[in-house]
Amino acid sequence: MEENKAKISCSIFQKQEPVIKDVTDKINKAKGVQEKARFAEKLQEEVDVLLSCTDYKSENLDCKNCHFIANLRKKTAGLIIKAKKLG
Numbered sequence: 001m002e003e004n005k006a007k008i009s010c011s012i013f014q015k016q017e018p019v020i021k022d023v024t025d026k027i028n029k030a031k032g033v034q035e036k037a038r039f040a041e042k043l044q045e046e047v048d049v050l051l052s053c054t055d056y057k058s059e060n061l062d063c064k065n066c067h068f069i070a071n072l073r074k075k076t077a078g079l080i081i082k083a084k085k086l087g
Contacts, residue, residue: 008062012053020046020073027080037084040077047074 008014023043030036050070056063 008066010055010062010066012055013050013062013066016046016049024073033080033084033087037081040080043077044074044081047077 020043023039023046027036027039027043030039047070050066051074053063053066056067058064
């Protein structure tokens with residue numbers, strides 16, 4: 001079964017995607033909420049690279065998709081960080 005590959009044609013996205021996937025894997029493998037939150041903070045930093053892209057063009061579908069995915073990841077990381085504060 002072939003894994004879904006990112007099909008966004010952007011060098012910045014293509015460079016960040018493996019880094020983001022690595023951090024996401026670390027979150028998923030982490031045992032406690034403290035450890036997950038530490039990785040979630042790193043995820044937010046990496047996602048911010050995509051959200052602050054100087055080449056962003058609102059009319060470009062790849063840019064829209066990139067920002068949509070990045071915002072979902074940022075929100076997910078934020079939820080993990082909030083869970084740490086509650087715990």
